[in-house]
Amino acid sequence: MTAIAVLTAVTATASGCGDSPAPLPTGHAFKLDSQRPTPDAGRRDMFAFRRFAIRRFADTEIWTARLRGPGRQQVQLRRIRASESSGPSPLLSPDRRYLISTRGAEGSERYFIDDLQTRTSRPLTGRKVTGWAPDGHHVTVTTTGPQGPGIYALNITSRELSPLLTGIRHPSPAHWAPDGTRLLAYDGELIELDLRTGRARRLALAHSVDAAGAAYSPSGRRIVYATDDDKNGDISENESDPYTARELHIADTDGRNDQRLTRSLDDDEDPIYLTEHTVVTRTSYAVLAVDTRTRRVRTIARVSYLPRSR
Secondary structure: OOOOOOOOOOOOOOOOOOOOOOOOOEEOOOOOOOOOOOOOOOOOOEEEEEEEOOOOOOOEEEEEEEEEOHHHOEEEEEEEEEEOOOOOOOEEOOOOOEEEEEEOOOOOOEEEEEEOOOOEEEEEEOOEEEEEOOOOOEEEEEEEEOOEEEEEEEEOOOOOEEEEEEOOOOOOOEEEOOOOOEEEEEOOOEEEEEOOOOEEEEOOOOOOOOOOOEEEOOOOOEEEEEEOOOOOOOOOOOOOOHHHOOEEEEEEOOOOOOEEOOOOOOOOEEEEEEEOOEEEEEOOOEEEEEEOOOOOEEEEEEOOOOOOOO
């Protein structure tokens, strides 16, 4: 069983690729609400995750983790509430006020938005929510909208849908650049959409990008991505389940300076940057923080019952 653990989940169903590249999806220009900037939107010191509840293994609890102090070495954990859903990762807004999570049985989940200040909750949508926009007033959803299947921006107040990327074979999660001008999406390969022009392009990376995700650094100049591409011959050593073995890489957005960040026999996925030099990822047993300069890995929180050494 795999535990869901990290903010801003960026996963999708992998699709096969033929000899010739598939047509690029259709991009749409979109401008965020610049009149209402989110306070502290650039401060990435906190995220949310699920962990298995102690009393009932089938249930989960929603927690937040905040990294504080010199070098972000101190970890402050906070239990938000119990959850009877083992669905996607909870999503914390850029200003850390709102939390989006699922409720209900698998296959019939609905997304709710919790106000952590007023401790109130309201239903948001039945569509799959995949991430917050930097303005804190929109989220990305994958759905069949007015212009076909794809990735849309949903205004959390008005519920208005705006197309971002349509014509995708398998509508997937997406990750916003910190300045709100670009979007990373996965459609069998990694695609970057310029939201100012609506132009989409494939990113030429040294390894194939796995559906487990990709994300921008706070500066927007680097990306972290998960791969199960076994070019170096050391990923698929997990004979019991070779399909879960992944490793993380970081690279410039033009594909240069590609470097391996982790070498793992577990399922590193949902990677995000907290700072320019700190990447957080989840595995089936823990939430991990990786220093991109030293490659040091440390455990932030356990999410399952069975302790495992890395």
